[in-house]
Amino acid sequence: MVPRSLLDDLVAILRGEATGALELELAEMENLFAILVVGSLVGLPFPPAPVGLSILPHMEREVGVMLARADGLDDILATLIGRLKA
């Protein structure tokens, strides 16, 4: 029989790794959120809306990549959460 404490340690380590990865993703999202909220206030440059509007219709491919990234972020989180629950 595996000693109780070793099992606990193993779970703690696995949990730690999982949360480590989670924390990375979380930090990424928090970073993005902060950039969205305060970016323009601290001078993070955004192009004037008319410039963006003019080229956006021709950016199907790039917007696809962007959306896939956003979806992927969710997938990674879902996978990690799934593992943790199992």
Added chain:
Amino acid sequence: MSPPRTLFMLGKGGVGKTTCALALARALSSTARVTVVSLDPAHNLGDLAGVPLGRAPVTLMPGLEACEPDLEALSRERAEGAVDLIRAGYRHLDALSLGGLADLVQHAPGLEEQSALDALGAFVRDLPPEDVLVVDMPPTGLSVRMLALPALSLRWIECLAGLRRRIIERRASIAHVRGRQEQDRDHVMDRLGAERDGLALLCDLFENGAAHVLVVNPDPLSIAEAGRLREVLRRLGTDAARLVINRGSGTHEPAGGLADLPSTVLPDLGGSAREPGSLDKLGRLLAEELG
């Protein structure tokens, strides 16, 4: 081709920009073909001229055309045009999720300014260099943003085009390795180029070609706003060409920060200011120096 001779009437709301623009345009139309365009969302050039005005120029008298484009309608069209293209071009996008997007985009910061620039740009491109274009500008806030937008957008376009060039190169080399052919026209690059051409024309006009006329009344608020406009012009690398002191008495003290500008004083004509005879009188005074 060179742009038409262009004069911008700038200043606080109510100082007499529209009155001066029409008066000057009438006076100049005796010797040149003149177009007077109002970019003020308040729409009172038509009221003053006594003719309903819209986007298409209307002849007010021989040699003088006027128009008053609706900036809100133009912003709306720009937003809807882009959303229609997205709807047609984004194959995997749920068409329904685009409902209402035009409403949002129409009111995005910069759209109204860009609409004013689009309207102005059409005349600057199409009128011959011997023509005169008199522009009745919007109130200070919108004017400032309008004057600043071409230079700002141009810097962004340079930056985006540079990044785009690298993306195109990278795509081409990946396609090459895989033995495939990348499409050779990049529509994003084409759009950036088209926007750049339109904006460069206006940038050049604002910074080098046009005469910026600051209109004030003998009161500290309108003078302060004109000072602010002059600062913006200087930051663009240019300056005001003239100060018009409308409804001045002629005995006012020189305005702070504007005292070194050549100035024209226009009399207060009271309730008759809107009559053709009064406009002609103001126009003669303005044309003496700005003709």
